[in-house]
Amino acid sequence: MMPIGGSVFRKIGLLIFREDERQGFAHLIWNTFIFGRWTGASTTIYVRSDREKVVRVTMKRLGVGAEPHFGVIPIARDFVQTAQEFLERSATEVGVMQLSTMPCSLSEKQEYPMGCGKCQLLEKSRIPFLLLPRKLCLQWPPFLSLFIPLSGERCWSPALTLGLKLGNLLDLNVELMHIHDLAEEKSEISILESMGDQYHHEYEQLLEDLLARASPFSSIRDWQCVRRCSHLRGKVAEMISRAMKESDRKLLLFDWKGQFSHGHARIIKKVHSCPVRDPTKGKRVEELADIV
Numbered sequence: 001m002m003p004i005g006g007s008v009f010r011k012i013g014l015l016i017f018r019e020d021e022r023q024g025f026a027h028l029i030w031n032t033f034i035f036g037r038w039t040g041a042s043t044t045i046y047v048r049s050d051r052e053k054v055v056r057v058t059m060k061r062l063g064v065g066a067e068p069h070f071g072v073i074p075i076a077r078d079f080v081q082t083a084q085e086f087l088e089r090s091a092t093e094v095g096v097m098q099l100s101t102m103p104c105s106l107s108e109k110q111e112y113p114m115g116c117g118k119c120q121l122l123e124k125s126r127i128p129f130l131l132l133p134r135k136l137c138l139q140w141p142p143f144l145s146l147f148i149p150l151s152g153e154r155c156w157s158p159a160l161t162l163g164l165k166l167g168n169l170l171d172l173n174v175e176l177m178h179i180h181d182l183a184e185e186k187s188e189i190s191i192l193e194s195m196g197d198q199y200h201h202e203y204e205q206l207l208e209d210l211l212a213r214a215s216p217f218s219s220i221r222d223w224q225c226v227r228r229c230s231h232l233r234g235k236v237a238e239m240i241s242r243a244m245k246e247s248d249r250k251l252l253l254f255d256w257k258g259q260f261s262h263g264h265a266r267i268i269k270k271v272h273s274c275p276v277r278d279p280t281k282g283k284r285v286e287e288l289a290d291i292v
Contacts, residue, residue: 007040008169013092015083016047016055017117020098026058027137028098033064034138035096035130042069046083049074080117084124092127099131128162143251145173149240150214157214159253164218167225176229177243179236
């Protein structure tokens with residue numbers, strides 16, 4: 001059950017926090033297992049020592065307890081700091097966390113929408129993270145397309161680079177949405193925005209220039225997985241939320257500037273609260289074990 005073209009990732013790491021247990025983490029473990037199978041990666045679960053037994057029992061109930069590439073590492077103290085060190089030392093390529101709504105306090109809800117620990121880990125980590133909604137239950141294949149919003153600024157986009165890699169290795173359609181953010185008072189005039197009403201063939205050339213600047217080590221051949229590109233004006237977070245509601249099996253990839261302070265991380269703060277439709281139609285997660 002390997003992805004097209006071989007393994008996309010070698011190692012992914014799932015972090016289970018206390019708030020995940022309160023909300024039930026069976027779906028979280030299952031979704032990470034599916035994502036690992038899909039990308040050909042081995043998975044390590046990082047959990048507090050006092051909850052290791054519960055996690056292993058859940059894995060056994062889901063039928064993934066005997067998986068050779070699915071391990072558990074208990075952490076006794078300083079969970080966030082220790083987990084971050086484990087991720088770095090083990091050369092983990094993708095972290096996985098539940099996109100929960102558990103702020104530290106009401107006063108910090110706007111600053112840290114997913115809870116202090118998770119937000120601090122995102123701020124400190126140098127690897128991409130897969131944030132999974134609590135009610136999501138992945139099927140096989142877990143995603144059918146990728147959605148990547150671009151600012152159009154003349155800079156490198158790690159999200160686009162990763163998206164092109166996933167699109168080509170996993171045979172996924174990549175959809176780009178170039179958004180001129182009306183919420184930014186001093187937003188830079190983007191490459192596509194500067195075109196105005198030029199001819200279509202010139203616009204296509206400018207799009208290639210945007211892709212070349214945003215992913216400088218990719219080639220025209222890599223861009224073949226890009227099936228759609230739209231150019232819109234509006235509030236970025238709202239437009240992304242609207243686009244993501246079009247499909248249950250669309251993976252959102254986006255860049256962020258690494259901080260949750262006031263005025264930052266608007267996409268995460270907006271998208272994390274969006275309702276998620278359940279494509280399994282209410283089945284228990286244990287009933288889905290035959291899909292892979």
